[in-house]
Amino acid sequence: MDDQVIVFSYGTLRQRDVQLSVFGREIAGTPDRLRGYRLAMLEITDPHVIAISGAAHHPILTATGDPGDLVEGTALRLTPAELAAADAYEVGDYRRALVPLASGLKAWVYAADHGAREDDSSAG
Numbered sequence: 001m002d003d004q005v006i007v008f009s010y011g012t013l014r015q016r017d018v019q020l021s022v023f024g025r026e027i028a029g030t031p032d033r034l035r036g037y038r039l040a041m042l043e044i045t046d047p048h049v050i051a052i053s054g055a056a057h058h059p060i061l062t063a064t065g066d067p068g069d070l071v072e073g074t075a076l077r078l079t080p081a082e083l084a085a086a087d088a089y090e091v092g093d094y095r096r097a098l099v100p101l102a103s104g105l106k107a108w109v110y111a112a113d114h115g116a117r118e119d120d121s122s123a124g
Contacts, residue, residue: 003079003080004077004078004079005077005078005079005080005083005108006075006076006077006078006105006106006107006108007075007076007078007083007086007107007108007109007110008032008034008073008074008075008076008099008101008107008108008109009029009073009074009075009076010034010039010059010061010071010072010073010074010109011058011059011060011073012052012053012055012058012059013076013086013089014029014073014074014076015053017052017053017054018052018053018089021052022052022082022085022086022089023078023082023085023086027076027077027078029074029075029076029077030074030075030103031072031073031074031075032073032074032075032101032102032103032105032107033070033071033072033073033101033102033103034061034070034071034073034099034101034102034109035067035069035070035102036063036064036065036066036067036069037061037062037063037064037069037071037109037111038061038062038064038069038071039059039060039061039062039071040059040060040062040112041057041058041059041060042057042058042059042060042093042112043056043057044056044057044058049089052089060093060094060110060111060112061109061110061111061112062111062112063111063112070102075101075103075105075107083108086110090110092113093112093113094110094111094112094113095110095111095112095113096108096109096110096111097109097111
């Protein structure tokens with residue numbers, strides 16, 4: 001459908017239980033990659049988000065600008081209403097940005113906002 005948008009997920013939006021809670025359906029998606037970013041871990045303090053994901057620490061993208069940095073993830077095709085639901089799920093430390101994926105697709109990603117409390121030491 002041409003009214004769908006693509007979101008590149010590298011974390012909890014790929015989890016079945018999170019998808020069912022946030023979108024009301026399971027979304028398989030397509031494997032893809034994002035260059036120029038790396039992952040860190042972010043402590044989540046929103047009890048609702050922790051209850052949905054089952055975790056108090058979530059991965060977060062940070063831009064490096066280094067094309068050698070590569071993050072593996074999944075391109076999810078969402079409706080505009082599902083994109084709004086994803087926006088509501090992601091906490092304020094994330095900002096949504098439009099980026100090119102390795103496949104050539106343009107996708108929305110949730111990446112570190114300038115004020116994010118990221119902890120690089122726990123990235124894996």
